Each structure stands twice: as structure tokens, then as C-alpha cells.
Amino acid sequence: MSRGELRIYLGAxxxxxxxxxxxxxxxxxxxxxxxxxxxxxxxxxxxxTAAMIGxxxxxxxxxxxxxxxxxxxxxxxxxxTRRPEVxxxxxxxxxxxxxxxxxxxxxxxxxxxxxxxxxxSTVNVQHLESxxxxxxxxxxxxxxxxxxxEMVRAAEQVELVDMTPEALRRRMAHGNIxxxxxxxxxxxxxFRVGNLTALRELALLWLADKVDDQLDAxxxxxxxxxxxxxxxxxxxxxxxxxxxxTLIRRAARIAAxxxxxxxxxxxxxxxxxLAGADPAQLARQRVLVESLGGTYHQVLGTxxxxxxxxxxxxxxxxxxxxxxxxxGRFAQVFARGVGVTTTALSGQIDVHLVTHAEAGQGRxxxxxxxxxxxxxxxxxxxxxxGMPASAALLTALPDLTLTNDILLFLAGVVGVALVGGLWPAxxxxxxSSLLLNWFFTPPFHTLTIAEADNLLALGxxxxxxxxxxxxxxxxARRTREAARASADAQTLxxxxxxxxxxxxxxxxxLDRLRETFGLxxxxxxxxxxxxxxxxxxxxxxxxxxxxxxVGDAPPGSPSAGETxxxxxxxxxxxxxxxxxxxxxxxVVEAFAAQAAVALRQERLAEEAATARPxxxxxxxxxxxxxxxxxxxxxxxxxxxxxxSSLRSHDVEFDADDREELLTTADESLDRxxxxxxxxxxxxxxxxxxxxxxxxxxxxxxxxxxxxxELGSAAADVTTEIPADLPAVSADPxxxxxxxxxxxxxxxxxxxxxxxxxxxxxAHAGQVELRVVDTGPGIPEDQWEHVFLPFQRLGDRDNTIGxxxxxxxxRGLAEAMGGSITPETTPGGGLTMVLRLPAAAPTRMERPxx
Numbered sequence: 001m002s003r004g005e006l007r008i009y010l011g012a013x014x015x016x017x018x019x020x021x022x023x024x025x026x027x028x029x030x031x032x033x034x035x036x037x038x039x040x041x042x043x044x045x046x047x048x049t050a051a052m053i054g055x056x057x058x059x060x061x062x063x064x065x066x067x068x069x070x071x072x073x074x075x076x077x078x079x080x081t082r083r084p085e086v087x088x089x090x091x092x093x094x095x096x097x098x099x100x101x102x103x104x105x106x107x108x109x110x111x112x113x114x115x116x117x118x119x120x121s122t123v124n125v126q127h128l129e130s131x132x133x134x135x136x137x138x139x140x141x142x143x144x145x146x147x148x149x150e151m152v153r154a155a156e157q158v159e160l161v162d163m164t165p166e167a168l169r170r171r172m173a174h175g176n177i178x179x180x181x182x183x184x185x186x187x188x189x190x191f192r193v194g195n196l197t198a199l200r201e202l203a204l205l206w207l208a209d210k211v212d213d214q215l216d217a218x219x220x221x222x223x224x225x226x227x228x229x230x231x232x233x234x235x236x237x238x239x240x241x242x243x244x245x246t247l248i249r250r251a252a253r254i255a256a257x258x259x260x261x262x263x264x265x266x267x268x269x270x271x272x273x274l275a276g277a278d279p280a281q282l283a284r285q286r287v288l289v290e291s292l293g294g295t296y297h298q299v300l301g302t303x304x305x306x307x308x309x310x311x312x313x314x315x316x317x318x319x320x321x322x323x324x325x326x327x328g329r330f331a332q333v334f335a336r337g338v339g340v341t342t343t344a345l346s347g348q349i350d351v352h353l354v355t356h357a358e359a360g361q362g363r364x365x366x367x368x369x370x371x372x373x374x375x376x377x378x379x380x381x382x383x384x385x386g387m388p389a390s391a392a393l394l395t396a397l398p399d400l401t402l403t404n405d406i407l408l409f410l411a412g413v414v415g416v417a418l419v420g421g422l423w424p425a426x427x428x429x430x431x432s433s434l435l436l437n438w439f440f441t442p443p444f445h446t447l448t449i450a451e452a453d454n455l456l457a458l459g460x461x462x463x464x465x466x467x468x469x470x471x472x473x474x475x476a477r478r479t480r481e482a483a484r485a486s487a488d489a490q491t492l493x494x495x496x497x498x499x500x501x502x503x504x505x506x507x508x509x510l511d512r513l514r515e516t517f518g519l520x521x522x523x524x525x526x527x528x529x530x531x532x533x534x535x536x537x538x539x540x541x542x543x544x545x546x547x548x549x550v551g552d553a554p555p556g557s558p559s560a561g562e563t564x565x566x567x568x569x570x571x572x573x574x575x576x577x578x579x580x581x582x583x584x585x586x587v588v589e590a591f592a593a594q595a596a597v598a599l600r601q602e603r604l605a606e607e608a609a610t611a612r613p614x615x616x617x618x619x620x621x622x623x624x625x626x627x628x629x630x631x632x633x634x635x636x637x638x639x640x641x642x643x644s645s646l647r648s649h650d651v652e653f654d655a656d657d658r659e660e661l662l663t664t665a666d667e668s669l670d671r672x673x674x675x676x677x678x679x680x681x682x683x684x685x686x687x688x689x690x691x692x693x694x695x696x697x698x699x700x701x702x703x704x705x706x707x708x709e710l711g712s713a714a715a716d717v718t719t720e721i722p723a724d725l726p727a728v729s730a731d732p733x734x735x736x737x738x739x740x741x742x743x744x745x746x747x748x749x750x751x752x753x754x755x756x757x758x759x760x761x762a763h764a765g766q767v768e769l770r771v772v773d774t775g776p777g778i779p780e781d782q783w784e785h786v787f788l789p790f791q792r793l794g795d796r797d798n799t800i801g802x803x804x805x806x807x808x809x810r811g812l813a814e815a816m817g818g819s820i821t822p823e824t825t826p827g828g829g830l831t832m833v834l835r836l837p838a839a840a841p842t843r844m845e846r847p848x849x
Contacts, residue, residue, distance in 0.1 A: 004118045034086055039075075046176065059087075064098075093147040125202050248289055249292075250321060269301075410468075425469030426466060519575050551577075562575060562580075697839075698728075
């Protein structure tokens with residue numbers, strides 16, 4: 001049985017028309033004779049969407065009961081039993097009601113696809129897992145319902161349902177998305193032009209990446225290696241040399257000329273695993289590439305031009321940036337170099353050869369010796385003393401032929417090569433040839449060679465001895481380089497793992513560095529700003545500050561340690577305990593570069609943590625001024641007008657008028673008193689100075705007192721509190737304030753004739769009190785906004801209140817060890833759930849065993 005196909009309609013925000021477009025496609029398929037049913041469609045009360053369902057068959061939904069309330073969900077088993085060709089399943093990221101077979105609707109869709117059923121579905125970009133945090137940062141709203149990107153990327157078709165922000169806001173204003181009572185708040189919060197523009201860009205970019213993946217897959221399937229210039233991609237080749245930063249910046253400027261161009265940096269490492277580049281330079285260049293918005297890659301290859309072009313064609317690059325050769329002109333006569341060779345083989349890829357300060361200067365540093373100095377000296381000693389000794393020994397054996405003598409001398413030359421390397425072996429080969437000629441080649445004791453065969457034999461001996469010496473020397477050099485590269489790689493991997501596993505990257509990095517090289521201490525020093533550009537001042541110990549250190553007696557200045565590794569103009573890593581070899585310094589430089597990155601990350605995190613409360617405090621002050629400026633004036637103005645009218649002698653008021661004016665003044669002052677009390681309590685909460693005196697109190701006593709404070713407006717509120725409900729541990733005064741604010745909010749949004757309901761129950765050591773209203777409700781993605789001070793759903797107009805009630809209620813509840821969370825009322829509306837810890841039973845109230 002073949003797997004069904006998935007088609008997803010992607011939107012940037014609610015209301016762009018995803019469900020409508022999906023139903024249009026369902027009608028088109030049904031019109032062609034395809035068996036199409038509706039598994040689940042959410043119309044959100046939109047008339048045009050509901051009308052679009054038309055005569056499409058709908059599989060009856062399944063009703064589930066959760067906490068005494070009935071909910072409807074897609075009946076997965078019924079759809080599988082019906083087994084249509086195509087099923088419409090709206091809202092892919094939806095979370096199913098507890099008790100369903102799967103916790104997420106996208107898992108239901110997976111079962112339908114596995115059963116061979118094609119699925120049409122919808123999802124908004126804010127529900128994609130990979131960009132959920134980005135959307136939260138943009139909109140200030142965290143989406144709890146998400147769907148894995150892999151699920152959406154695996155769809156055979158993803159169609160973007162797009163609409164400009166202005167058009168979407170017009171739809172909202174005309175009442176085509178939300179109910180009229182939610183339009184103003186939505187337009188002032190989530191549906192701001194800036195938010196919608198950012199969400200639209202996210203949707204377009206995400207879809208562009210999926211299209212790019214599809215293009216790569218198609219090119220791979222069709223074995224297409226030619227470059228398709230669908231998007232500019234600039235690849236810069238890095239050798240690990242000092243010219244890398246120049247090349248990266250030039251490539252970044254080239255990429256910046258095209259909107260949406262990609263920047264990729266690549267380093268071709270030798271496939272034999274031997275070190276060829278400076279790891280410290282590569283580490284710094286990688287940070288630079290990533291800071292410019294590019295990506296860093298490393299590939300293996302013995303043929304550098306071929307490896308570069310294979311990578312460039314693999315990523316569909318359009319331009320390749322290379323540095324001019326560092327080799328001298330004489331060296332370029334014998335080999336064209338990487339740049340010239342790559343240009344000749346590049347085909348449709350544009351190659352930029354960028355000059356730099358290192359061009360034509362030759363490679364720095366000679367070829368390191370393959371063997372240690374001690375071994376080379378031993379090799380020379382064997383050559384000078386061992387070859388004459390061998391000649392004396394062979395002279396004492398008269399029965400050997402010249403061939404045997406040559407083979408024995410050749411064995412001695414190979415032995416010298418194994419011990420001392422190339423130059424001792426060459427000395428041994430030259431000396432052996434002379435000894436063979438003098439003592440063992442007729443005529444003896446002269447350098448004359450009488451027979452041509454003997455001349456050939458000696459020539460072959462010298463050639464073989466030189467060749468063997470060269471091979472042995474190269475093998476020794478490669479072995480040493482491989483061992484060094486392996487040790488460096490293992491050290492870097494160990495350090496990287498230690499940093500990743502540590503909670504504080506910089507101390508973990510320095511500690512691992514100290515352990516790896518057996519050091520006493522490691523310090524990261526920073527030069528004072530006033531000492532920059534002043535060498536004399538920089539040599540003073542007081543000019544340096546230790547920003548991070550590990551070990552005993554860490555050095556406080558570069559001169560206080562055995563090794564100092566500069567990172568940049570201001571940062572230096574200083575090591576103490578022993579001096580490092582030159583080869584070890586390259587690895588330490590790579591660690592120093594990573595230490596600088598870790599330090600910058602820590603400082604950025606500290607700055608962000610410092611700025612966050614300042615920004616929040618500034619936002620709170622601004623909101624407080626905006627809110628209080630209205631809400632303080634309104635009751636004051638009402639009370640003053642009422643009192644002024646009563647004191648006026650120009651108008652004669654009867655008893656009813658006087659009573660009405662007094663009532664107005666009394667209500668205005670009560671409102672003003674509640675506002676001031678809320679402001680004081682909120683300031684105490686933020687300062688941590690709110691006193692809480694917990695006691696055991698029954699909700700059957702606390703709830704009526706709160707309703708009495710609300711007066712006649714709460715007369716019709718229904719309460720259902722069980723008689724055996726345990727008492728709660730709370731501050732009686734604060735609990736009453738919490739209940740007043742929650743119930744007042746429910747009364748404000750309840751429709752006429754449908755008062756709120758208060759219920760209570762006990763669960764696992766907690767008491768839950770639910771204030772249920774059947775009003776317009778709040779979208780789940782805006783639940784947290786109602787708890788922000790000085791706003792209501794982000795609307796800062798504050799014409800009906802300062803917006804402190806729910807924010808203060810949550811703060812007071814948490815101060816008493818409880819919590820307040822919103823839930824959707826079945827059938828529409830909002831339920832506020834207040835959870836408080838149950839009071840421990842007294843000895844007189846101990847439960848019966």
C-alpha cells in the first residue's frame with residue numbers, strides 16, 4: 001500500500017485564507033470525482049469559511065469529556081474506517097484533548113498518511129518549531145502549539161496563502177476574522193503592521209528554503225552538476241593563512257550586492273589528516289564569517305582545486321573568491337597554482353582572484369626536520385664509523401662476491417637512514433660507494449673500475465641507496481606530522497566536548513587547556529583602554545586586568561607567565577608552569593581564539609541580563625504614566641463634579657438627585673481607592689516587600705465576602721463549592737483581593753443574562769477554584785498578555801481600567817504559593833483557574849482512617 005500525500009497551506013497569520021483555500025481545493029478534487037471528506041474544519045465563526053464547506057461530506061466528530069466538560073475532536077478511527085481518497089484536516093499544530101489516541105493532530109495526520117489517505121491541512125508560520133522563538137521575540141507571544149519542521153518539509157506540496165499586512169488588517173476591521181469586541185485589541189497588538197510584515201517575511205523565507213531543498217533534490221536525482229543561478233551564492237576559499245580575513249570581507253561585499261545572497265566559507269583539509277593550516281587563524285576566520293551572516297564548512301581532498309569546485313557545484317555556487325598565490329614567481333613557473341587551475345576548470349562559476357599583502361611572498365616557515373637532532377647525530381656517527389667498520393669486516397671474508405658486498409653495504413645504508421634520516425644516509429651512501437670501489441672492485445686499492453658491469457652495479461647501488469634514504473626520510477616526516485595532527489585533533493575535540501558539557505564555557509575551556517598541557521595556571525588578560533596604542537604603558541603590570549583564570553597563582557600580566565598568546569589588540573592568554581613547544585603554540589592559539597569568543601558571549605549575556613530589567617522597568621514606568629494619567633483623573637473628575645454640584649446654590653436638587661450625586665461620588669472614590677490599593681500592592685510585589693500571613697481559610701467563607709465587595713453587580717454569580725472542600729493555606733486579605741479582581745474581570749466580559757459561575761474542587765494537595773464566563777474569550781496565543789500590567793490584550797487605551805487586576809492577582813497568588821492559569825470555556829468564553837495549596841488538617845480535623 002502506497003503512502004498518502006500531504007498538501008499543506010501555509011500562512012503568515014490567522015485570517016489570510018488558508019482554510020478557505022484548502023476547502024476550494026477539496027471542492028476541485030470532489031468535482032473531478034475524487035472521494036473527499038472533511039475530518040475536521042475549524043471555521044472560527046467566519047461565515048464565508050463555513051459557507052465554503054458546502055455539500056462536502058463531514059465525518060462526525062468524536063466527543064471527549066475532560067474535567068467534566070465535553071470537547072469535540074476529529075474521529076480518527078471513523079476516518080480510517082471510512083477510508084476516503086482525500087481527507088481535509090484543519091490546524092495541523094492543534095493539541096488534542098487528553099484522552100485522544102494521539103496528543104497532537106499532526107500525529108493523527110501521520111496515521112492517515114500511513115494508511116494511504118491523502119491529507120489537506122493548514123498551519124501558520126508561528127507554529128513551526130524552528131522559528132517559534134523568533135515569532136515570540138517579534139510578537140511577544142509564545143506559541144504553545146507547534147509542529148516539527150520535518151513534518152511540514154516532508155509534505156509533497158506546501159502552498160503559501162499570502163496577503164499583504166494592510167489587506168489583512170482591512171479584513172480584520174471589517175469583522176471577517178475576529179468578533180467585533182476583539183478587533184481593536186487584535187489590531188493594536190498581534191496584528192500590527194510591523195508584526196504582520198515580519199511574519200510574512202518569515203513565511204516567505206521558510207518556504208524559499210524548502211523550495212531550495214526541492215531544487216537540490218531534483219538536481220541530485222537528475223545528476224545535474226551545472227550551476228543554476230536561482231540565487232547568488234558566494235563561496236570564499238580559506239587556506240588558514242593571514243590573508244583569510246581580507247578574502248572574507250571581500251566576499252561579503254560581493255554577496256551584499258545581491259539581495260538574499262548566501263555567503264559560504266570553505267577550507268580544504270588534506271585527506272591524509274596531516275596538519276597544513278593554522279587552526280588559530282581558521283578559528284578566528286570562522287567567527288568572522290559567522291558574524292557576517294555566512295556559514296563555515298570544511299571538506300577533505302588531496303586535489304585542492306577539484307575539492308573546491310566540487311563543493312561550489314554541490315551548493316550551487318555562482319561565485320568563488322580565491323586569494324592570489326602566496327608562492328614566489330620561480331615556484332609558479334613549475335606549477336600554475338590553485339587559483340589559476342581553479343579558474344581554468346570553473347566552468348560557469350565566476351572566480352575572483354583577490355590580491356592581498358601575502359601574495360607572492362612565498363610560504364612562511366621551512367619544512368620541519370623529520371627526526372630529532374639527537375637521532376641525526378647518531379646517524380652521522382654510524383655513517384662515519386660504521387661504514388669503515390663494515391669494510392674491514394668484509395675484507396676479512398674473502399669468499400664474498402662484489403654483489404654480496406654491495407647488498408651488505410646497502411643494508412647498512414638503509415640502517416643509517418632508519419636511524420638518522422636523509423642526510424646521514426646520503427653520507428653513508430657516498431662513503432659506501434667509495435669503499436666498495438677501493439676495496440672490492442677490481443683493480444683493488446684504486447678508484448679505477450675496469451669492468452662495465454661493476455660500474456653499473458655501483459651506480460645502481462648509489463641510486464638505490466639515495467632513493468631508499470629519501471623514502472625513509474619522507475615516511476618519518478609523514479609519521480611525525482600524522483602523530484602531531486592526531487594529537488592536536490584529539491586535544492581540540494576534548495576541549496570542545498568539555499566546553500559543550502560545561503555550564504560556563506570560558507572557565508571550562510581554560511581548565512581543559514591547563515590540564516591538557518600540564519600547566520600551573522592560565523589567565524585571560526585584558527588591556528586597559530587607556531593603554532591601547534601605548535607600548536610603554538602596556539608593559540606595566542597595572543595596565544592589565546585578569547578577566548578569567550584557572551589554577552594556582554594565575555599570572556596578572558603577560559610578563560608574569562612563561563608563554564603569552566595574543567588574541568587581539570586587547571586580549572591575551574597567558575600560560576604559566578612550563579614553556580610550550582612551537583608546535584603546541586598553534587593549538588593554544590586556536591584555544592585562545594575560542595576563549596575570546598566565549599568571553600564575548602558571557603559579556604553579551606551579562607549585558608542582556610542587565611538591560612532586561614532596565615527595559616522592563618522603563619516599560620512599566622511608561623505604561624504606568626499612560627494608564628494612571630487617565631484612570632486617576634476619571635474618578636477624581638466624577639467625584640469633584642458630584643460634590644461641586646451638591647455645593648452649588650444655583651440649582652435646587654430634590655432628594656433623588658442628591659442621592660444619585662452622592663452615589664456617584666461614593667462609587668468614584670471607591671474606584672479610586674481600589675486603583676491606589678492595586679498600585680501599592682503591585683509596587684510591593686515588584687519590590688519583594690509584600691507581607692503574606694498565611695492561615696487556613698475556607699473558600700465557602702472567602703468567596704461570599706469577595707462577592708459582597710463587588711456589590712449588586714455580582715448578585716447573579718452562581719457558586720458551586722462542595723461542603724467537604726478542604727481549606728486553603730492563604731492570606732485572607734490577599735485572597736479576597738485576588739477573588740475580587742478575577743470575578744470583576746469575568747463580570748466585565750460576560751454577556752447580559754449569562755453571569756459567571758464559580759466552582760471549586762480538590763486535586764493532589766491543591767484546591768482549584770474556577771471562575772467561568774461565557775464571554776468572547778481570549779485566543780490561546782494571547783493568554784499571557786492579560787497578565788501584563790497596565791494593559792488589556794496589549795491595548796494601551798485604558799478607557800475602562802488601568803489593566804492591573806489580573807497582573808496583580810497572579811502576583812498575589814504566586815506570593816501565597818499558588819497560581820492562576822487561563823483555560824478556554826467549552827462553547828466559548830474564558831475560565832480562570834486559581835490553584836492554592838490545601839491547608840494541613842489540624843489535630844481536631846484529622847481525617848478518619
